Amino acid sequence: MTLPAVTTGDEIAGREVTLTRADLVRYAGASGDLNPIHWSERTATAVGLPGVIAHGMLTMALAAQFVADWAGDPAAVRSFSTRFTRPVVVPDDDEGATVTLGATVKAVDDDGSVTLGVTAVGPDGKAVLGKALAVVRGR
Amino acid sequence: MALDASFVGRSWPPRTYRVGAEKVREFARAVGATDPVHTDVEAARAAGHADVVAPPTFPVVFTWEATREVVDDPALGLDFTRVVHRDQAFELHRPVVAGDVLTTVVSVAEIKELAGNDVVTFRCDVTDPDGGSVLVSTATLVGRAGEDA
Numbered sequence: 001m002t003l004p005a006v007t008t009g010d011e012i013a014g015r016e017v018t019l020t021r022a023d024l025v026r027y028a029g030a031s032g033d034l035n036p037i038h039w040s041e042r043t044a045t046a047v048g049l050p051g052v053i054a055h056g057m058l059t060m061a062l063a064a065q066f067v068a069d070w071a072g073d074p075a076a077v078r079s080f081s082t083r084f085t086r087p088v089v090v091p092d093d094d095e096g097a098t099v100t101l102g103a104t105v106k107a108v109d110d111d112g113s114v115t116l117g118v119t120a121v122g123p124d125g126k127a128v129l130g131k132a133l134a135v136v137r138g139r
Numbered sequence: 140m141a142l143d144a145s146f147v148g149r150s151w152p153p154r155t156y157r158v159g160a161e162k163v164r165e166f167a168r169a170v171g172a173t174d175p176v177h178t179d180v181e182a183a184r185a186a187g188h189a190d191v192v193a194p195p196t197f198p199v200v201f202t203w204e205a206t207r208e209v210v211d212d213p214a215l216g217l218d219f220t221r222v223v224h225r226d227q228a229f230e231l232h233r234p235v236v237a238g239d240v241l242t243t244v245v246s247v248a249e250i251k252e253l254a255g256n257d258v259v260t261f262r263c264d265v266t267d268p269d270g271g272s273v274l275v276s277t278a279t280l281v282g283r284a285g286e287d288a
Contacts, residue, residue, distance in 0.1 A: 017171065027169045027170070029165070030162075030166045030169035030170075030200075031166065031169070031199060031203070032203070032204060056224050056227070057199050057224070057227065058169075058170065060196055060227060061169075061170035061194065061196040062170060062171060064170075064194065064196050065172050065194065067195075068172070068174070068194070068195060073186075074172065074174050074176060074177065075186070075188065075234040077195040079231060080228070080229050081226070081227065081229070082226065082227060082228075083225060084223075084224055084225060084226070084227070
């Protein structure tokens with residue numbers, strides 16, 4: 001498996017991912033994170049949130065998946081770190097909320113590994129992940 | 140509320156998690172991981188893996204549970220209902236695959252106070268039965284100060 005040829009500063013073509021309430025419920029079950037702020041409007045608003053929000057870890061997983069797909073090998077992702085800067089509010093409708101993912105090449109190491117700065121922007125145009133960095137193994 | 144700073148460096152008894160193929164498939168579906176190495180054993184073997192490969196953030200399934208147990212330790216003094224997950228990092232030394240038997244040790248890496256909020260960084264060291272490091276997961280949680288703080 002060879003990574004796409006890139007140099008520092010290159011932008012990776014982005015992707016939009018739409019999340020509905022059903023996606024949050026599926027992730028809650030798969031991850032075991034049953035915190036009701038991710039499925040109960042009543043609980044979410046009671047703790048001061050504007051509504052049901054996506055798991056930060058789900059947004060992180062989508063961003064990691066974007067990187068894995070770019071690399072062409074899910075096992076090539078060597079590290080991924082991020083800050084959760086803003087919640088993604090997911091409405092109770094069929095349209096859901098769209099997260100826009102993108103990445104910029106931060107470094108290419110001698111061993112061929114690539115460091116990507118990953119961006120994730122919520123429906124309101126504001127970043128939902130901050131300082132997101134992924135290192136992908138080269139070959 | 141200031142947390143007990145003596146918790147820094149403390150670790151909790153190891154917990155073991157057996158990675159199941161169906162859990163890997165379920166998680167892959169939930170995060171949109173469509174590469175057949177996540178679901179098809181033959182595809183995984185053709186790519187050099189022993190069994191289906193977990194997506195990169197799959198370890199949260201067992202590291203979060205282990206961390207939660209520590210967060211709930213009343214001696215630490217963190218109120219889980221006021222906790223916000225601020226940062227997360229995974230350092231993956233090898234891919235996690237179905238059939239792995241993984242041991243997680245949770246420790247407190249750092250305790251800080253920021254604008255009246257408690258900031259705690261938990262580290263999970265995950266090893267295979269030979270003791271080799273499989274991954275390190277780091278989570279920083281913020282315990283928001285109560286109204287009376």
